[in-house]
Amino acid sequence: MKNIVEIEGVNKIYGTNHVVRNMNLSVGEGEFLTLLGSSGCGKTTTLRMIAGFEEPTSGSIRVEGEPIEEKEPYERNVNTVFQSYALFPHKTIYDNIAYGLKMKKVPKAEIKERVAEMMEMVQLGGFEKRYPSQLSGGQKQRVAIARALINRPRVLLLDEPLGALDLKLRKQMQIELKRLQKKLNITFIYVTHDQEEALTMSDRIAVMHDGVIDQLGTPTEIYEHPATRFVATFIGETNTYDGCISSITDGVAVMTLENGIVSVACPDDFSILEYATVSVRPEKMRFSSSPVEGFGLQAQVKDYIYVGSVLKCIVSLPNGNELKIERLAGQELPPVGSRCYPYWIPSDAVLIHNESHYIFEALNDIRLA
Amino acid sequence: MDIERTQKRRIRPDTLSAILMVGPVTLVMVLLVAIPLIYVAAMSFCSIDEFYNVTSDLTMDNYVRLMDADYMRIYARSLFIAFVTTILCILIGYPFSYIIARTKSRRKKVLYMLVIIPFWTNSLIRIYGWRSFLGTNGWLNSLIIALHITDGPIDMLYRNGTTILGMVYCLIPFMILPLYTAIEKLDASLLEASYDLGAHPARTFLEVILPLTSGGIFSGSLMVFIPCLGYFFVSDILGGGNSDMIGNLIERQFQSGNNWPLGAALSIVLILLTLILVKIYQRLGGDMDALGV
Numbered sequence: 001m002k003n004i005v006e007i008e009g010v011n012k013i014y015g016t017n018h019v020v021r022n023m024n025l026s027v028g029e030g031e032f033l034t035l036l037g038s039s040g041c042g043k044t045t046t047l048r049m050i051a052g053f054e055e056p057t058s059g060s061i062r063v064e065g066e067p068i069e070e071k072e073p074y075e076r077n078v079n080t081v082f083q084s085y086a087l088f089p090h091k092t093i094y095d096n097i098a099y100g101l102k103m104k105k106v107p108k109a110e111i112k113e114r115v116a117e118m119m120e121m122v123q124l125g126g127f128e129k130r131y132p133s134q135l136s137g138g139q140k141q142r143v144a145i146a147r148a149l150i151n152r153p154r155v156l157l158l159d160e161p162l163g164a165l166d167l168k169l170r171k172q173m174q175i176e177l178k179r180l181q182k183k184l185n186i187t188f189i190y191v192t193h194d195q196e197e198a199l200t201m202s203d204r205i206a207v208m209h210d211g212v213i214d215q216l217g218t219p220t221e222i223y224e225h226p227a228t229r230f231v232a233t234f235i236g237e238t239n240t241y242d243g244c245i246s247s248i249t250d251g252v253a254v255m256t257l258e259n260g261i262v263s264v265a266c267p268d269d270f271s272i273l274e275y276a277t278v279s280v281r282p283e284k285m286r287f288s289s290s291p292v293e294g295f296g297l298q299a300q301v302k303d304y305i306y307v308g309s310v311l312k313c314i315v316s317l318p319n320g321n322e323l324k325i326e327r328l329a330g331q332e333l334p335p336v337g338s339r340c341y342p343y344w345i346p347s348d349a350v351l352i353h354n355e356s357h358y359i360f361e362a363l364n365d366i367r368l369a
Numbered sequence: 370m371d372i373e374r375t376q377k378r379r380i381r382p383d384t385l386s387a388i389l390m391v392g393p394v395t396l397v398m399v400l401l402v403a404i405p406l407i408y409v410a411a412m413s414f415c416s417i418d419e420f421y422n423v424t425s426d427l428t429m430d431n432y433v434r435l436m437d438a439d440y441m442r443i444y445a446r447s448l449f450i451a452f453v454t455t456i457l458c459i460l461i462g463y464p465f466s467y468i469i470a471r472t473k474s475r476r477k478k479v480l481y482m483l484v485i486i487p488f489w490t491n492s493l494i495r496i497y498g499w500r501s502f503l504g505t506n507g508w509l510n511s512l513i514i515a516l517h518i519t520d521g522p523i524d525m526l527y528r529n530g531t532t533i534l535g536m537v538y539c540l541i542p543f544m545i546l547p548l549y550t551a552i553e554k555l556d557a558s559l560l561e562a563s564y565d566l567g568a569h570p571a572r573t574f575l576e577v578i579l580p581l582t583s584g585g586i587f588s589g590s591l592m593v594f595i596p597c598l599g600y601f602f603v604s605d606i607l608g609g610g611n612s613d614m615i616g617n618l619i620e621r622q623f624q625s626g627n628n629w630p631l632g633a634a635l636s637i638v639l640i641l642l643t644l645i646l647v648k649i650y651q652r653l654g655g656d657m658d659a660l661g662v
Contacts, residue, residue: 051561051565053561072564073561073564073565074563074564074565074566074567074568074569075567078565079565079566080561080562080565082558082561082562084556084558086556086558086559086561086562087562088559088562088563088576088577089581090580090581099563099566099568099576100566100567103566103567103568103572104567147562147566148565148566151566151567
């Protein structure tokens, strides 16, 4: 797969605010890449730099091999779908969608044909003569997408395009967008703060935190093997435990926590006496009525919450921390108030390097030096 | 019957509070606007005796006199000066408003104050300032002579051009403020969308910026054009009688001419002209609230 967008060592600084830090990212042709993160993490700024609306403070961005500084936004083969839609309020839907072709001086007959085809594709036939103010949110969204796609860009940038829609419409549009992207084989760079949306649609996800890409990978990698504590807690629900690795045997580490010991599958880059974090998804958690080998956690069942297909169980540890455990509804379960022993299969848990520990260590080194 | 009576009883306190709220405003409007207007309208049908006293002999003579060719020439000149002033105000005011509205830095406030501060000084005094600046012995001529650009002073005062200069100077804030509001309201992402879709800055201006700020141009034009017809002191001081406008005619009838009925008739004509312009503005889709800046 050829790279169509290449970001190398890009920094963006506004005054004293370091918004994007030393970013490196390549996006392949025809790929659906999502920049995922909470507000203020630098994802929109990254997108605006690719669009050419902002200039990187340092580093380089290349689109189709050409540095972006060399072309103005209106000269490039990249189109944007704006968060606020940014439809021209004084133009009809037809004129809005035809705008890009009109600017490129495409013959009138061809414009007419392509607009009609595009409006059919986004299911807006018959709305030609209306004005944006006469459309619903979902329809405006379709116009915004059609207006960008009609130019047949190599790269389409989407800035939280579904943010203003209600849940049902959003789910429907997610599927439609993915279908369009596959059909037209256009590279999508998609910005969102909705982790579920990112998991549903993307080929790859770049999870951003404080201007840094914490992890770049497929939805499965991101969900099942989070690289940092932030990624683990941001994507889906999880239980995290901080502790110290006390022994490693046959790729399984035994960790000492505040409330007892647990066993976790241990990759090679962890060592004995290292402080680390364990992340276990609620659906991977189990509990037993008697102690399990390799686990020393004792808890009390606090509450059951019925959410349809699954039952959420809240148990509390002696120090007051609560754990979330998900069970399929209909299974036999210990009554509320009873004692239980939470555990998991060691390979279902993920071990994460403890960043705060690194900082502590670094500070110690400085003190020693 | 019963229902009707209870309804009436319930309505009464509402009506009272409505009168209390709207009453004072209505009273002020009647006393300061409606009565003087009716008085002027009535006066325009009166005549004068040989001692220039207003008599109540009703006549249409005043309006007939307004059809005179000399007056017609002054109306035409008034409209011409007001038109040129409006065009110049748009040409100068638009780029200026655009810069103030789009600048993000602290300069924005400074630029805005540059428009507002002259408002705090009496415009009559400022126009006298222009006269001493442009006069034969004024600063500008002294400078030109000192720099040996010409031998003698240039005659700059008492021309239509000088009047237009003064009008533009006095009235440009009325153009800039509504334009500023219109441009400020413009969503920056619309401009980005236009660039993104391949429109050059000039094309973006014509396709997006201009149509979306035309409301500001409309209301600004109306707020320059109408006062321009009545700012008699500008054409008086800078035009020196060579560029008389409707305002000068009215002023003269009430002052030196001492023919109040004729002045009243002229005033009524000016009011009607203004109303027609406002009506046209509304027809073109102008927003009446935008005029209340």
